[in-house]
Amino acid sequence: MKNVDWPFEFPGAYWIDEKEENAVADVIKNGSLFRYYGLGKAKYVDMFEAKAKAFYNSKYALAVNSGTGALITCMQALGIGPGCEVLIPAFMWVATVGAVIANNAIPVLCEVDESFCIDPIDLEKKITPRTKLIVPIHMAGTPCNMDVIMDVAKDYNIAVLEDCAQCNGGEYKGKKVGTFGDMGIFSLQINKNMTSGEGGLITTYDEDLYYRAFSGHDMGLIRVNGRLSIPDPFAISWGQGRRMPELCGAVASVQIDKLPGIIANMRASKNRIKKSLESAAGLNSRKLNDAKGDTGPFIIMILDNEAKAVSAVNKMKESGLHNVFRIADYGLHIYYNIPSLVNKVPLSPAGNPWNLSENSESVYNYQKGSCPKSDDLFSRSILLPIPSKLSLEQETQAAEAVREALKYSN
Ligand SMILES: Cc1ncc(COP(=O)(O)O)c(C=O)c1O
Known part of the structure; x- marks a missing residue:
């Protein structure tokens, strides 16, 4: 069998052309590298935020310099701190749990179901009087079961921060992810559906949360016409210097126009490959909470047991599918x-957040085995x-390589 010629998975990067180049060159020529002032007048981060508001249909959109920064900023805006527990799924990215720690709160792991997103049933079981935030992560391109998650959140009056880093442009029942919860975050890092190399975005409908996030991402104040201004007391905070640079804004403001096309391409390829795998032996596909809202950057295949998965992955890699992973081995995505x-x-030698008196009742284990249902799925x-x-x-070659790998894995 011919070796598969399989590209790397940097979705937005393959779509960069002279449009991004011209926007970046414009920033350089103008000397407008900072969004609020400089040698020339900056416009691209503003433009990106305006396009984002329209694209996601969100009242507010705030560009920041990374998805990690967006998470930390949102948690600060939502008042997450000592004494708070934050529910996150076992399948995640280190930045999501890291943001909880950075805010001196305690993460509580929830199982994922066959959608590889947070299991809403386990989520409800993990709620305690200290639970202050749910972070559903729309993992690996696909939306969570937002109806049930939002019902649980409302019943218990818990805030929701959607982590949409891996599902930019995704939808659940026709509504963009990032617009269900109190706040949403996106990442524009190179692996994501659209990219500016680094970058992030915060969405919210809530004016107070927007101003608190604004103040937190900048210098602890707000800005009026680009100049620092003292807000109402609720929005005065400690700023973290997470502003988006104009060079990233230039790229992001072009890429956001391309996002629907990027998603359409990935979805079409994914669906064609999935279709030709329908007859493959012993293969189940991940459950999709909303197939129409899937953005398409990954296929997840569920096999009968660990030994088959190990053997199949090795065979797929040998045939040229170099970036295929058994999920258990997918690095910092697994708790x-x-x-x-x-x-x-701890964050500092003082031992925080783990040993803070406010967190004394929140003692959890994060070793393998803490989420057995997820562990089994990952394996x-x-x-x-x-x-x-x-x-x-390339699609035909890949499907053939997967079919062959499955056929001889036992
Ligand atoms: C689910 C998830 N959340 C947050 C992030 C953090 O984004 P960034 O790399 O832009 O800081 C990532 C990025 O890898 C991610 O996959």
């Missing part, structure tokens, strides 16, 4: 692969990235 979490590494599931510009031949 038990995050050494700082498993070992409860026997395989994730195949779907690049955003594939030829039909």
Whole structure:
């Protein structure tokens, strides 16, 4: 069998052309590298935020310099701190749990279901009087079960921060992810559906949360016409210097126009590959909470057992699918692969947040085995990235390689 010629999975990066180049060159020529003032007048971060508001249909959109920064800023705006527990799924990215720690709160792990997103049933079971925030992560391109999650959140009066870093442009029942919860965050890092290399975005409908996030991402105040201004007391905070640079804004303001096309391409490739795998032996696909709202950057295959998954991944890699992973081995996406979490590494020598008196009742374990249902799924599931510009031949080769790998894995 011919080796598969399989590209890397940097969806937005493959779509960069002279439009991004011209916007970046414009920033350089103008000397307008900072969004609020400079040698020339800046416009791109403003433009990106305006386009984002329209695209997501969100009342507010705030550009920041990373998804991690967006998470920390939102949690600060939502008042997360000592004494708070934050519910997050076992399948995540280290930044999501890291943001909880950065705010001196305690993460509580929830199982994922066959959608590889947070299991709403387990979520409800993990609620305690200290639970102050739910962070559903729309993992690996696909939306969470937002109806049930929002019902639970309302019943218990708990805030929701959607982590949409891996599902930019995704929808649940026709509504963009990032607009269900109190706040939403996005990442524009190179692996994401659209990119500016680094970058992030915060969405919210809530004016107070917007101003608190604004103040937190900047210098602890707000700005009027680009100049610092003292807000009402509720929005005065400690700023974290997370503003988006104009160079990123230039790229992001072009990429956001391309996002629907990027998603359409990935979805089409994914669906064609999935279709040709329908007859493959012993293969189940991940459950999709809303197939129409899936953004398409990954296929997740669920096999019968761990041994089959190990063998199939090795065969797929040998055939050229170099970036395929058994999910258990997918690095810092899995709670038990995050050494700082498993070992409860503190933020400072003082031992915080773990030893804070406010957190004394929140004692949890993060070792492998803490989420057994998820552990089982991770051990026997395989994730195949779907690049955003594939030829039909590459798709056919990939499907063939997967079928062959499954046939001889036992
Ligand atoms: C689910 C999730 N949340 C947050 C982030 C953090 O984004 P960034 O890399 O822009 O800081 C990522 C990025 O990898 C992610 O996958």
